[in-house]
Amino acid sequence: MDKAKAKRIAGRWMFPTEKSSYMGGLEDRPVLAASAGRTVTDIDGKEYLDFQSGQMGAALGHQHPRMVAAIEKTMASMMHSTNTMLNVPRLRLHERLGKLMPAGLTKSLFLVSGSDTIEACVDLARKATGGTDVIGFHAGLHGSTSYLTRSLSFNWSRQKHSVVAPATAAILTPYCYRCPLKLTFPKCEVQCLSASLELADANFTDAPAGFIGEPILSAGGVIVPPDGYFAKLQAALKARGMLMIMDEAQTGLGKTGKLFGFQHEKGVKPDILGISKHFGGGLPISAVCATAPVAKAAVKNGYFATRSHATDPLLCAAGEESLNIVVDEDMAGKAARIENRVKGAFRKMAKEFELIGDIRGRGVLLGIEFVTDREKKTPANAQTRKIFDHCLKRGLIFQIRGTRGLQNVIRLVPPMTTTKAELDRALSILYDAVKRAAKAKTRRKR
Ligand SMILES: Cc1ncc(COP(=O)(O)O)c(C=O)c1O
CATH class of the missing domain: 3.90.1150.10 (Aspartate Aminotransferase, domain 1)
Known part of the structure; x- marks a missing residue:
């Protein structure tokens, strides 16, 4: 195929949104x-x-050659499977992940995309706490499903929808280089957090359920919250009966120099953590991880999350091998x-x-x-x-x-x-x- 043909196909057959990105038209790109x-x-x-x-x-x-080998091997035996039965790669992945997860986040379920996990993480927090309100950073991005994750993507797509998911609200991002309060860390004593929480308390419509955020806000411009921010936030969440959800789509599995991004934050232990992106080494698989008490409380209240392809042996084998590579290499x-x-x-x-x-x-x-x-x-x-x-x-x-x-x-x-x-x-x-x-x-x- 040459460039002219690619352009013709894009013009004739692609949905208009598929031909562009936030950085401009794709037809003139490689x-x-x-x-x-x-x-x-x-x-x-x-x-x-x-x-x-x-x-x-x-x-x-x-x-990655080890990914290709694992995928080829599984393709020859079993690619797809019902999620109403267990299969061997699925079980192996639960065990591998459970043994690897820090902070007691040993219970897992699998989905397909990052947006899936965030939907499921928020639902988990709601079912586990009995609350509804969820807060997230105003420079955050958590996915593109048309309702909940877009509503929580305050930096991106929330504004493009006339109806947003209820009980979702933004708190200030601790973006020290451009402090929204024009203060300087550490003298500021993270007033962005106390001001945000005061506003959040006034906004809550029901019992609050949780906070969702990335340890480093990637799409927001690679913003690293200051030292101690997350520990203070977690104490404030605990005082309100809220859970901390870490979206580690972009920060998980080695990328920040530790297995998970939150491990840079002293004393912080998320209650729920979402994994996606390179978890499948190039194939789409994602995971929701939680502590045993959180998983138990949510399931008691009717929690479940699944997708037709979420427990496919092919994807689970890819997940297991990507974890092996992250550790071995x-x-x-x-x-x-x-x-x-x-x-x-x-x-x-x-x-x-x-x-x-x-x-x-x-x-x-x-x-x-x-x-x-x-x-x-x-x-x-x-x-x-x-x-x-x-x-x-x-x-x-x-x-x-x-x-x-x-x-x-x-x-x-x-x-x-x-x-x-x-x-x-x-x-x-x-x-x-x-x-x-x-x-x-x-x-x-x-
Ligand atoms: C932090 C974060 N969470 C969630 C998502 C959504 O992931 P997906 O596109 O796989 O649904 C993204 C996508 O870029 C992301 O950056």
């Missing part, structure tokens, strides 16, 4: 034909380093080393280019926020776009992100298997791109 390791190849044979890990599902690298350690290298390179660049306002994230979930001047922190949306365009041309893919309308953060999510040579190549392309985008007059010592 049309992908193949992938392997950290590289994707378009129909013209041009190769790109994939620093967005597909749609985050390729954090182990595309077609020390993906978390690899992610931590990548973080050091990338952050180090950008810190060096920041001495040269005022355009670099903030460098943040953990492991292989990294964000660089660009500003036209560091004092006022004026978002450099146009320059960020230039950086993206230049990198795409030179063969490096990533996404632009930002909070509530801002598009000035590049989000780098290299697969955890990225080699030193691949990192060096990407960093060299990024250096050239930032240099072009930065105006000479913005050069100043940091």
Whole structure:
């Protein structure tokens, strides 16, 4: 297939929404034909380093050989199965995951997508507590199902719907680089949290059920809440009989340098945790994990969640092998080393280019926020776009992100298997791109 044909098919047969993304039309972008390791190849044979890990599902690298072998082996024996009977790969995955999960989150059920898990996590919190109200970060994104997860995606799609799910409300994101209260951490004593809770208490329509959030807000612009924030939040939730739901779609299974993102937060133990994205090593499987008391209380009140393909042997075998790979190949350690290298390179660049306002994230979930001047922190949306365009041309893919309308953060999510040579190549392309985008007059010592 050539580009012209791809464009014709897209124009004639695709739903209009399928031809565009939040970053513009797809018809003029590369049309992908193949992938392997950290590289994707378009129909013209041009190769790109994939620093967005597909749609985050390729954090182990595309077609990890062990994933391919496990999938091929299972395909030959049993791909699909009823969920009204147990099957061996399903049981093996429950056991593997249960033994691996920290913080007593040993009970699991499987679904297909990240949005599925969030729907199911929220329902679980409601059934376990008997409450209904759920709060989440105002820069959060938790999925695209047309009602509940969009309503909880305050940074993205809630606004595009005239009817939102009841008993869902936003709290302020602790985005210290652009504090919504114009305060400075730690002097602020996280007043964003106390103010948010005061408002939430006034908003609750019924008994509150829980909080949902990511340990690092990925789509919101790779925002890392300050030290101690989640511990304070958890104490406040406990005082209200609410449960803490961690959405680890983007932060789980090694990507932040630990097995789960919440493990960076001292003393924090989520009651419920959602896993998706690279859990299937490229295939769609997700999980809801909870502590035994939470699972028991919810089931007593009629809780269940399932999908036709949720317990397929093929997907469960993929889940088990991805967990094995994460552990055996020390993906978390690899992610931590990548973080050091990338952050180090950008810190060096920041001495040269005022355009670099903030460098943040953990492991292989990294964000660089660009500003036209560091004092006022004026978002450099146009320059960020230039950086993206230049990198795409030179063969490096990533996404632009930002909070509530801002598009000035590049989000780098290299697969955890990225080699030193691949990192060096990407960093060299990024250096050239930032240099072009930065105006000479913005050069100043940091
Ligand atoms: C944090 C988070 N939660 C949930 C989802 C939804 O996952 P899915 O697209 O697999 O439904 C996403 C998607 O990007 C996400 O980033």
